[in-house]
Amino acid sequence: MRVAEGARPVIRCVGGIVFDPNGRLLLVRRLNPPGEGLWSIPGGRVEPGETDHEAVKRELSEETGLSVTAGELVGSVTRPAADRTYEIHDYLCQVESGVLLAGDDASDVRWASAAILTTLRTSDLLAEGLYTALDEWGQLPRS
Template structure:
């Protein structure tokens, strides 16, 4: 018996904190995760390096220009035609004004209290809180 291998769809996410230790989240405008809050990010384009994809996705979804610092962790999530393999990177804001754009219906800096409220209301993407907690990347305020 042969085991079918689902195609991996490489994605990236940007974990960004402001100077007050609040975490940047966006509300997804489109599936998957439509209406749920997550870190900004998306698919890596063919021939694109992860750091390029992170900077592009953050600019498109939040209006912010970022510097990619380091890889934090990887999660997998089911996709319609395979598996999303999401590589998350810690980033620093260089410039820009926060605004929702592209695949985001809203964008905000979230304190611990706001993140907890979103989590308890079931408004975070699947596994986001657990991954951030395991990686030591929860809001610091």
């Protein structure tokens, strides 16, 4: 965590953008704030001493039961919260192994097609700004 003088703390976070062989996007439903009850890509805070890639692997394992390889940085966003700012760096990931199962900070987990993602978006069940960021980065579901 870093803090600019007179500013709110900045919390470094990571997310994993994962597609299945059918082009569906991996989503988790957040169990806790921020974003409680909303669907998002899996991820969370980078712990002290961790690299971004280590944090992505850990977070995806904890939230989805999947072991992944973290690849290239796709994009970054900043999300202000009440008393801090989250700086989120999203990486493209490939599944190595595991069984998809919600865990840790996730109340549910699913592979989302383009139609499901659109439904979540129009129902206000998608994390704020996620659809726009994925669209700008060319990372929407392909099915």
